[in-house]
Amino acid sequence: MMSAKLWAPALTACALATSLALVGCSKDPKDAQQGGAAAQKMPPTEVGVIVAQPQSVEQTVELSGRTSAYQVSEVRPQTSGVILKRLFTEGSFVREGQPLYEIDSSTNRANLDSAKAALVRQQANLNALQVKANRYRQLVGINAVSKQEYDDLLAQIKLAEADIAASNAAVKNAQIDLGYSTVRSPISGQSGRSSVTAGALVTASQANALVTIQQLDPIYVDINQSSAELLRLRQQLAQGSIDRSNNTKVRLKLEDGSTYPIEGNLAFSDASVNPETGSVTLRAVFSNPNHLLLPGMFANAQIVQGVIPNAYLIPQAAITRTPTGQAMAMLVNAKGAVEARPITTAGVQGQNWIVTQGLNTGDKVIVDGIAKVKPEQQVVAKPYQPQAAAPQGATPATQQKTGGAQPAQQDKATEQKATSNA
Incomplete structure (x- = not known):
């Protein structure tokens, strides 16, 4: 009897556990269906969209280049002599015709005086021959002088006139050489x-230049463009897909990353392709009033090749590509469902793709939440709001705040544990 009383509580506990298990297995199927319906009735996903609006978009290409002076003059002496003084300050701005050097002019001045003396002598000789010719003209009439002597005298007069012309030229050359004694700047x-x-x-026409003068305002920027890019541009112009009626504008980004504040114009395009590099040299002209640009500087030139009419600017985050490279955009149609549409792009402008085909005016293009949706899914479209960058220092402050709370919680837990042990 004692063993039966000991086994009674154990049998009762086993029966109770078995009843609970049977109740759990026999849950009503209607309750499961109601739970699935509740899951299907979750609110539609919210997405941020922009409304496509056509506009004229500049098609640009960014190429590297280097600056070069608009004009360069290597000043060399045109007469020989000793430099007496330098008449300018190195590195200063000089004007056209400004004296730069003074060369000893003693030899040139003596040569000028000698040429003038030779000219005076030739003129005196001509005067004597002309007087003699006048006398012979009267004597020939009475046969006092032969006709041959008179003709010889006229020939001497012609030779004297030629000598005077040569002496005049020698005087002018001597004056020019004397003027070269002052070396002047040929350009500003x-x-x-x-x-x-x-x-x-120094000697006349020596190999070494005395000084180099460079005109820096305006200034050139020589740019290299690949022949393939140039060919594509010309094909687009021929097809009329871009407009290039205005002068080509060029914007410049300097070595330090800043943008040059003045736009330039494309002034020259080489007529041949460099066979070694496969590129064509383009030359742009920039105004340089403050001489910020110096010859030899590296710069990135952004060239406006033309204007694409009726194009769309779509953020890069809104465009995806298939494994074959086809650009795709996700749209919200009139029924509020997601629609995938192939598009055609023609380069980028800043953070946007330039879309030329595939979109219509008023299309709602999904930008935010594109990774959470799929075609034919019902969504709620809201205007896209670009996310502002998080202020610097916010994360460390949050971590500091959280870190400060953890020790307090630990202290409180320790206190509760000590109380329970007590």
Whole structure:
């Protein structure tokens, strides 16, 4: 009897556990269906969209280039002599015709005086021959002088006139050489370092330049464009897909990443392709009033090749590509469902794709939430709001706040544990 009383509680507990298990397995199927329906009735996904609006978009290409001076003049002496003094400050701006150097002019001045003396002598000789010719003209009439002597005298007069013309030319050459004793700037521009000082001997047309003058305002930017890109541009112009009626504008980005504040114009395009690089040289002209641009600087030139009419600017985040490379945009149609549509792009402008085909005016293009939707899915479209960048220092402050709360919680837990142990 004692063993039966000991086994009674154990049998009762087993029966109770078995009843609970049977109740759990026999749950009503209607309750499961109601739970699935509730899951299907979740609110539609919200997406941020932009409304496609056509506009004229500039098609640009960014190419590398280097600056070069608008004009360069290597000043060399045109007469020989010793430099007496330098008449300008190195690195200063000089005007056209401004004296740069003074060369000893003693020899040139003496040559000029000698040429003038030779001219006076030739003129005196001509005067004597003319007087003699007048006398012979009267004597020939009475046969006092032979006709041959008179003709010889006229020939001497002609030779004397030719000698005078040569003497006049010699005087002019001597005057020019004397003028070369003062070396003047042929152009207006920025002077460089002088290669000679006072006392240096220079010769006419020597190989070494005395100084180099460069005109920096305006200034050139030489750009290299691939022949393939140039061919594509010309095909687009022929098809009329872009408009290039205005002068081609060029914007410049400097070595430090800043943008040059003045736009330039494309002034020259080489007529041949460099066989070594496969590129064509383009030359742009920029105004440079403050001489911020110096020859030899590296720069990135953004060339406006033309204007694409009726194009759409779509954020890059809204465009995806298939494995074959086809660009796709996800749209919200009139029924509020997602629709995938293939599009055609023609480059980028800033953070946007330039879309030329595939979109219509008023199409709602999904930008935010594109990864959470699929075609034919019902969504709620809201205007796209670009997310502002999180302020710097916010994350560390949050971490500091959280880190400060954790020790307090730990202290409180320790206190509760000590109380329970007590």
